[in-house]
Amino acid sequence: MSIPDPDIQHIQLTPNRRMAQFLGQALSLDEWLSSLFPNTLSETEEFIIWEKIISNSELGETLLRASTTARQVASAWQLCLSYRIKHFDPLLVTEDSGAYLKWSNEYRNRCQREGWIDSKQRVDQIIEAVVAGKMPLPCQIQLVGFDEHTPQIKELFDCIAHAGTEVVESSIVGTTVDMIGAIQGQVFTFSAENPDMELRYAAVQAQKWLNQNPKARIGIVIPDLERRRQSVVRIFQETLSNPLFNIAAPVSLGSYPFIQAALLCLGLAKEEISLENISLWLRSPFFEGGIQESIGRSAFDVFLREAGELFFSWSRLLSQLDYYSNELNISVGVLKNTLEKFYALFGRKNECAPTFLLSAKNTTEHWCVVIQQLLIAVGWPGERTLSSQEYQLRLQWDLLLETYQKIGRVLGKHTFSEALFRLKSLSKEISFLPQSVSAPVQILGVLEAAGIPFDYLWVAGMHREAWPPDPSPNPFIPLSIQRVVDLPRSSAKRELKVATRLTQRLCQGAPFVIFSYPSTVDDQPCAKSALLNNFPEMTTHQLGSIELSTDIYKMENMSPSSRIARIDEQAPKLAEDQKIQQGAKSIQLQAACPFRAFSEIRLMAKPLAISTLGLTPAIRGEILHQILMHFWEGLDSQAALNALTDLELEQRIKNSIELSLNTWQSRRPKTLTPKYKMLEQKRLFKLINQMISIEKSRPAFQVVAREQRYVVTLAGFQLSVRIDRIDKTADGEEIILDYKTGITSVGHWFGERPKDPQLPIYCITRPQLPVGVAFFSIRPEGVKFQGLAKNQDLLPGVKTTHELKRWGSDSSFEEQCERWSNTVTKLAEDFSAGVATVDPIDGKNTCRTCSLQPLCRIHSLDHKL
Numbered sequence: 001m002s003i004p005d006p007d008i009q010h011i012q013l014t015p016n017r018r019m020a021q022f023l024g025q026a027l028s029l030d031e032w033l034s035s036l037f038p039n040t041l042s043e044t045e046e047f048i049i050w051e052k053i054i055s056n057s058e059l060g061e062t063l064l065r066a067s068t069t070a071r072q073v074a075s076a077w078q079l080c081l082s083y084r085i086k087h088f089d090p091l092l093v094t095e096d097s098g099a100y101l102k103w104s105n106e107y108r109n110r111c112q113r114e115g116w117i118d119s120k121q122r123v124d125q126i127i128e129a130v131v132a133g134k135m136p137l138p139c140q141i142q143l144v145g146f147d148e149h150t151p152q153i154k155e156l157f158d159c160i161a162h163a164g165t166e167v168v169e170s171s172i173v174g175t176t177v178d179m180i181g182a183i184q185g186q187v188f189t190f191s192a193e194n195p196d197m198e199l200r201y202a203a204v205q206a207q208k209w210l211n212q213n214p215k216a217r218i219g220i221v222i223p224d225l226e227r228r229r230q231s232v233v234r235i236f237q238e239t240l241s242n243p244l245f246n247i248a249a250p251v252s253l254g255s256y257p258f259i260q261a262a263l264l265c266l267g268l269a270k271e272e273i274s275l276e277n278i279s280l281w282l283r284s285p286f287f288e289g290g291i292q293e294s295i296g297r298s299a300f301d302v303f304l305r306e307a308g309e310l311f312f313s314w315s316r317l318l319s320q321l322d323y324y325s326n327e328l329n330i331s332v333g334v335l336k337n338t339l340e341k342f343y344a345l346f347g348r349k350n351e352c353a354p355t356f357l358l359s360a361k362n363t364t365e366h367w368c369v370v371i372q373q374l375l376i377a378v379g380w381p382g383e384r385t386l387s388s389q390e391y392q393l394r395l396q397w398d399l400l401l402e403t404y405q406k407i408g409r410v411l412g413k414h415t416f417s418e419a420l421f422r423l424k425s426l427s428k429e430i431s432f433l434p435q436s437v438s439a440p441v442q443i444l445g446v447l448e449a450a451g452i453p454f455d456y457l458w459v460a461g462m463h464r465e466a467w468p469p470d471p472s473p474n475p476f477i478p479l480s481i482q483r484v485v486d487l488p489r490s491s492a493k494r495e496l497k498v499a500t501r502l503t504q505r506l507c508q509g510a511p512f513v514i515f516s517y518p519s520t521v522d523d524q525p526c527a528k529s530a531l532l533n534n535f536p537e538m539t540t541h542q543l544g545s546i547e548l549s550t551d552i553y554k555m556e557n558m559s560p561s562s563r564i565a566r567i568d569e570q571a572p573k574l575a576e577d578q579k580i581q582q583g584a585k586s587i588q589l590q591a592a593c594p595f596r597a598f599s600e601i602r603l604m605a606k607p608l609a610i611s612t613l614g615l616t617p618a619i620r621g622e623i624l625h626q627i628l629m630h631f632w633e634g635l636d637s638q639a640a641l642n643a644l645t646d647l648e649l650e651q652r653i654k655n656s657i658e659l660s661l662n663t664w665q666s667r668r669p670k671t672l673t674p675k676y677k678m679l680e681q682k683r684l685f686k687l688i689n690q691m692i693s694i695e696k697s698r699p700a701f702q703v704v705a706r707e708q709r710y711v712v713t714l715a716g717f718q719l720s721v722r723i724d725r726i727d728k729t730a731d732g733e734e735i736i737l738d739y740k741t742g743i744t745s746v747g748h749w750f751g752e753r754p755k756d757p758q759l760p761i762y763c764i765t766r767p768q769l770p771v772g773v774a775f776f777s778i779r780p781e782g783v784k785f786q787g788l789a790k791n792q793d794l795l796p797g798v799k800t801t802h803e804l805k806r807w808g809s810d811s812s813f814e815e816q817c818e819r820w821s822n823t824v825t826k827l828a829e830d831f832s833a834g835v836a837t838v839d840p841i842d843g844k845n846t847c848r849t850c851s852l853q854p855l856c857r858i859h860s861l862d863h864k865l
């Protein structure tokens, strides 16, 4: 048996680190045990061993998420050791607990074989060492703030006490600071409208207490603090200035953008990378040149998005960057340099062997070197001077790598992708809170707060559904055993016992304590926890006429009539002779919504392109236009078309398709794969054949223009337009044609605000008025003409104005053109004059296909919808 060492007089131990920090000289129990037995497995190592055992087992192969199971199994193992559960009664063994017994057997054997000791086995080792007289012990151990001990820990301290060390227990309650204006020993309850309002009341009350006593220590206790961290930060920042409060809920290291950038960079070390990740890289300030070249990099991001591919190979990415910087003359030299250095480390270039073979298995030490080199190549963490928080995060990154290196003994050799997976997992498991100056308002969870004295305490979230919490027994230990042994979270009875004890502790935590609860959660009514029934309810008035005075709160609760609205719908006029490239589109948008026309055409406000799988409808439309342009090249009339033999016609169609698809294949190699291209060829061949049959059945015509661009002047400004095709009849009169692959309607040409004025614009801007204007609709469900003609039988299916009475046009073709001229001129005048009213023609239906809502704030003008 060990005997107390007179050189070690006194040790103070607490259940957690926070309380130890509060006491100053104390250690948490875990820290002390680690100091006695240093070389134990870390929690992560334990978890990896469990995960490997489960994944390699017969049952594990059927599990979808071995990692989630591993966590519960590891917890079951710790509970069994801590509560001295040595075996399960065979009659009680279920499928889950049976699997646990097999896995735990293997875990135990593996630990023995490798000489590994985990955190719970460590306690038994210490007990053995104390009994064997091999453990130095202090003269006195003071246990502060423990509510209960597991049987294992109780056995440890019994053993230590038996060896002659004095073991005393105490709690820390009571205040050390003078109170000003507080009601000694009083406990109240308080009801707020909802969880957010509850936090607002708490924040405002904390400010009020501070006003009364700037030195007061204030505790704000929130049971589900980790889950609500973001809203807690937001609400307290709106009310209290930042240095006045600290939040004890740590956040995972991996949630800081600084660390995410490093992990992102490592994730790009593979041959094919996603546009999403490249885009994150380009917008990050944490790589060399990220700030200096931010504008060029953002523009390159837009450029890549418009390329429309979801994935890029490294060689394609670098060639796109070359094109972007050379052809477009945009300076992104640092980016180019860092990407090339980065890729040279692992890329499979012919001319030089890669420095690192990422697919090979290797040790954690090796991968740490690789990781450092990759990060150096890209200049992480960027060129600016690090802030205090970033400096701390930089140190945390080194610690993360150290931790990863340590788990090498349980990981063995592994690939780079597993190394990255482990690093990401570790970054989620490791919590980090930047060091901050001590603040008078401490926001913490229940377990951390119980036992720490404050001058004022506000405990939130104490409603019946949340306090006491529901039991959550471990699925791998038979339930009846859990209840007999009284394991944590095993039964409602135990939860009630623990919650009652914690409530008592919190009541003693300050001379003035408020337990608050929301009266509704998610619109469901809530009642106060039954554990608080004995405490008097406090009204807002009694609380001291709290005025929720934050600006945000005031704005949120302001009635619409008291808001000051300032609406500006008049943009500057267009400059004289200004040329607008998207001619027809500007008129179309002006008709649909004047604000949209102003924003998209003049401000060039447009959403970032979104890449999708496959070819988009817009690209399919472009491909079809190109095919038809190639098809009619050198073939200028119906007579020439009719003169082609079947074989010649087939070959011409195939060549046109091939030419067009080849262009797109070089632009979208990852999308237009050989298989996809073959399917498209078949689909297009069928469609073009149908078109040609219709062309042959029309009255004789000549093709006089294809994809013709010209500039017209409307209301004093110049519009650039492009007509798909102009044909001439045998009488030399023009027919305007527009190829369409989307849904079309001639009805969209009429009215004061036509939805699709493109063909009317073409019609009225020709030097000679045409005799017909039509869509050539090319869709899988049918190929046909749709339009308006001066005379019957001009084009198959195209009607005269008299036949189209349902659109309100019973006048002659010339009169209709006159109306179009007036309508289009009026829209052009409005556009030119800067009319930018937020006025969608069909309300919500128009807005559904527009992405300008954040800019026009249509939702604030609800009368419009």
Ligand code: SF4
Binding pocket: 592, 593, 595, 596, 838, 839, 840, 846, 847, 850, 851, 852, 853, 856, 857, 858
């Ligand atoms: S969202 Fe609606 S109101 Fe706003 S610009 Fe677009 S179409 Fe106009």
